[in-house]
Structures are given as C-alpha cells and as structure tokens.
Amino acid sequence: MSKKPVTQPALHKVIMVGSGGVGKSALTLQFMYDEFVEDYEPTKADSYRKKILLDGEEVQIDILDTAGQEDYAAIRDNYFRSGEGFLCIFSITEDESFQATQDFREQILRVKNDENIPFLLVGNKCDLEERRKVTYQEASDRAKQWGVTYVETSAKTREHVDKVFFDLMREIRARKMEENKTNNGRGKDKNKRKKIKCVIL
C-alpha cells in the first residue's frame, strides 16, 4: 500500500476538446494505435491510456476524448476538473469550429480556475489545404492572445500528431515540477498551515 510513487511512471491526464467532427477522435486514435478512421462516429466520451517515452523518461498518458457539442455540461465538468492538460481542436476547414474554441477555452478556465493550465490550440485537417477557411495567422494570433502554442495537424497524414501530445505532456510535466519545487522550498510548516486552512473552509 505504501509503495512510493517514485517506482510508478508519472501519469499525465490530457483532455481533447473541440466541436464535433474536427478530428478529436481521429487524432486520439492516430496517436494511440496509428490508425485513421474515415467514417465519422460521434463520441460520447472515451478514455485511453498509453505508456510512452517522454525525453527518455517512461510516463503514462491518459487521454480523454470528449463529445463536441455537449448538452451534458455536468458530466463534462467532472472530466475537465480532473484534466491536467488540454488539446483544444478545431478544423482549419471550418470557421465555426475555430470560433467555438473561445467557448472551450472559457469553460476550461472556469472549471480549472488557472490561466496557466497546459493548453495547446490545434488546427486539424491541415492536409485539406485547398479547403482552408481559417488562416494560420488568425489562429496563431488567438493562441498568442491566450499565451498558448498553436500547432497545425493532420490526423490523416499523422503530421504533428505526436508533436501535440508530446508538447502538451512536456508542459504538464514542467508544471508539475514547478509545483513540486514551490512545495519543497517552503517546507513542512507550510503544510500545516494548509491543513488548518482546509479546516477553516
């Protein structure tokens, strides 16, 4: 029972958000199983776990692939709350999906209450350049405004698929290390204070 977490690979929890049909499931399945599904099957929620090597360190990634158009907000919040990093996906062939990213960003910030939550803005379906509706500039401007990175991917050709997941995991890892450091730096009595604070609540 008292096994130290050191022996366990770190676990990073990633959540895919975005409108329906932008390729959240396609990106997830491409990353997980190197497969691309042509037919569109609406997702309710799916979760996957994979062991990977992140810069030489063995880690586990938990991916939650969510539904796009949510009428069940309560369920969504249960997931968002436990997510440690978010891939916010839109399709470069559909302006509406790009506009919707604003909402998703807000929902996440509302639940996580943290401006610096690991987060990537992802423009998917970049293999369909001829049908592009959202310019690279537009998207990266929004990303800059949010203080996040913008990456274009194709779940079909696998372009940048690994990159978005790995970049996000690096952000999550860095975030966790930062949290650890502030914790250790302040020492034990800090914890005691925290304890009391919780009691007060």
Add this chain to the structure above:
Amino acid sequence: MDFESPDVMKDFPGLYASEIHKTKSNDPEYSDDAEKVTKKDILIGKRKDKKDKKDKERGYAALEGESSAEESYEVRSPSKSKKSKSFKFPTKSREKREKSREKDKEVTEKKKDKDKRTDKKIEKDKEKCKLEKKEKRIKSEDWCDIGEVLPIFGVSLKLAIEHGRCHDGIDLPVPVRACIEYIEDYGLSFENVYKVSGPKSKVLHLKKLYNQREHVNLLDYDVPTVTSLLKMFLRDLPEPVFTSDLLIRFEEAGAILNVAVREKHLKILVGNLPESNRLLLSWIIVHLYNVTLNERCNKMNVQNIALCLSSTLQTSQRLLTSLLFHCPALFPNTVLEHYVYPLTSTSQLPDDPEVMEQELLKQESLLAQIHSEMNVGFISKQREELLWEVQRIITQLKRKLKTAHKDREMLFEKIDEQHVEETVENEAERSTTPTISSEAEVQSECVEETRVIETDATAEAPVSDAKLSDSSSCEKSSLKEVEPPEVPVSVPENKLLNNALALLQIKNTFLNNLKESF
C-alpha cells in the same frame, strides 16, 4: 440457552423484536450518528471529523493517484477501513468521544508518515479548497461523508437502490444482494440462522462500510453478523416492504383460511406491489424459504423464521408464515442470482461478445452512478481516478466488441462463401465425368474465393461482398437449382469454421496481450 422457546424473547428483550424500538429510541449504540445528523450539522458541527476523513481519503489518493490500476483497485478494498476500527462496547456518549479521539490520533499518525509524500497533493488540495469555495454551495459537501448524505441504510427502498445500485440490472441494494448471497452460500446449514444475532459493533461497522461505498468482503464475517446486517437493512426501511397502503390487505389475505383463496389473494397483492418492493419481497421470501428447506440442519422451520423476522419485516408472523407457505406459487421465477461487480482495470476483459455486452451495460451503469455522485458534490481524487478507469474500460470494451463484430461478420461471409463453393463442387460432381469432376475440385481449390464470388450474383447466395471477379467458373447454369442452406454441413466447412474460430482466438489473445502491455 434454549433458542427454540419463545420465552427467550422475554429474557433477552433486545434480541429480536424489540430491536426495532431500540433503533427508534435514541440508544446511541444502535442509532448511528449518521442518521441523526442533518446536512447543516455536517457542514458546521462535524467539520473537523469530515476533514479528517477527507484527508485520509486524499492521503490514499496521493499514494495511489499516479499509480497503476492494480493499486487503485486496492483503494476499493476493505482492508484500510477495517483496520482502523475496534470492536468494543463502550458506554454511551463516551464511545463517541473515544472514537473521535482515536480517529484523530490515527489520522495524525498517518499524516506524519505521509506528509513527505503528499506535499504536492496537499498543495493541490488547497487549491481545490479555494476553488470549491467559489463553486456552488453544494460542492462543499465534498467535505462530508457520502455515507451520511446518500446512505443506503435507513432511507426509502427507492433511494437505497439508487445509492447502492447493483449494476447487473437486478435493482436491489448491494448489501441485500451480498447478504442473501452469503447466507445462501454459507448460512443455510448454520444452526439457528437468523435467530442468533451478530455483535452490534460489527454489524454497525458493516453498515457504515456499505454506506460509504467501501468494498466489503463479507467472507471476513460470520453468519450471525451477516443475518443481523440484512435484518438491520429491512428494519431501517421507513416503509414496510409490503408498503403502508397494501400492508393491511396483505395481512387480511394472509389470514384467509382457505388455502387456494389465500394464495390467489396473496398473488394479486404481490402483483400490485411497486416493482422494487415486489423484487425485494420475492428475494427475501425465496431466500427465507430456502432457509426453511434446510430446517433439519439449521433448526429453523417456517414458524421459527416467521417468529424471528416478522418484526423485522414490520408484519405479523401469520402473514410471513403464509408467504413462506405459498412461496413457490407466489415467486416461481425468482432466481437469487449472484452479483458480480463490474470489472476493474486489472481484470481480463471477457472474450465472448455477449458477456462483453453485459459488462458494457454494467460499466455504463457504474459510470452514470459515479457522475451522479460527483454532480452532487462528492468529488475526490479517488473518485476521479475511478471515473477515468471506468471510462477506459468502457472504451476498451467498445473497441473489442467492434472487432469481435467485424470478425463475426467476416466469419459469416466466409461460411456463406463456403456454402456456395460446396454447392458448386457437388454440382460439378453430379453433372460431369469423374475425371472432370476431380479437375474441377482441384480448380476450385486453387481459385477458391474468387470463383465463388463470381457465381454469387447468379446464385442468390447470401454472399454480399462480390468485389472480385473471375470468369473461370463454368457451373453457373446449374447453380440456380441449388439452395445453399440445404447443403449438409460438410467436413471442409467445419474445418473452415474451426480455423476461423482459432484465428479469432489468436486475435483475442493478441488483443489481450496488447491491452496488458498498455
């Protein structure tokens, strides 16, 4: 001590029937504080207690949170909560004080050796504190005990089923299923089963574990404790299982002298019960009936059982006796099915598509319950872990089912193709000279599928995927007369089926290996 004698009731007034009054009075030993505490109390007066519990939970979560599924299963095991309990009989209010002191000490001790490891988590918890403060008021219930807000014991049957749902579609509260299962397996030949009571402290402890959704292993307890637990559940129901509306009519029916008329009336009344009441009643009566069938071993005949359980069921001995007497007629279809909990991520997924479908339903039921518990504010690291885990199992099951269905489709296609091929061969043999026939056989072996598919269109055979074409076939004309389903199952077809099945199995093991390697 002569248990058979009804006098025993006078000597031990608290033993059976009068326990009901005890519960209703304020005897602190039997009324556990859970029920007496309002939500407000929980949020204000009992804050400290809650916090300790919370921290304990968090402490575990901190250890297990980032660990393998194997250990997260351990979180659900009963061991931890059991260890922290002592089974004493202290007196009245002192008990409470002692308990809380004990608990505090324990928690501090636990905290000490966990502090180092939980630093990070505590930081997070703190953030969460802040966060949750901002959230809806209801969210602060996170700091109280689910067993006190959404208990299984002491609430209406409907709520008990909701809070302690069995996920296999038989809607009885988990402790009821578990107790009956246990007694059916280990208690039927136990002497004076249901007459002998278990130690109250243990019974109350079990009740608490169930209320808090802890994993309970009844095998760690003895028969009297388990029968007492089931009795406690029934006694704690605010309304008799017969419902207040129908109880009098049940009593009247049970008193009818004419056996046939009595049975008829009872049958009608049972049919009039709400579904969940009928289900619970059927299980209880069928189970008690099974107990009386073993009267020779356990010394509990119908009269004894009726004596011991009538007050528990808030009814008369006469009605209970009647129900037991008519049990086979009243509940002919009740099967006391064992409840198998939803799988955890450490267990193998089933391979049989039908079992997979059943498991999927279970997991989805479990998922819905986790969501609904979280939605009323019971949010903890542990529950979040469980949420992701169950979601993961559902995803895996769905994927596996999809492949299984695909495989089956392919298998059927192959079989259908084989049907046509067989037909073709038969026809060839019939309509040509032996030499040509053998030639045809050889040919059919090398061309295999392609030729068959070509014939398909003409033959109206159930093969659908005619993508390939090959013009080598020469039997087209004769095919129309042959009805493929009439061809007897021949050796090569069986062989093909076996091969396909073997292939499927290999695929499944491969999938399992893959799954394990994740």
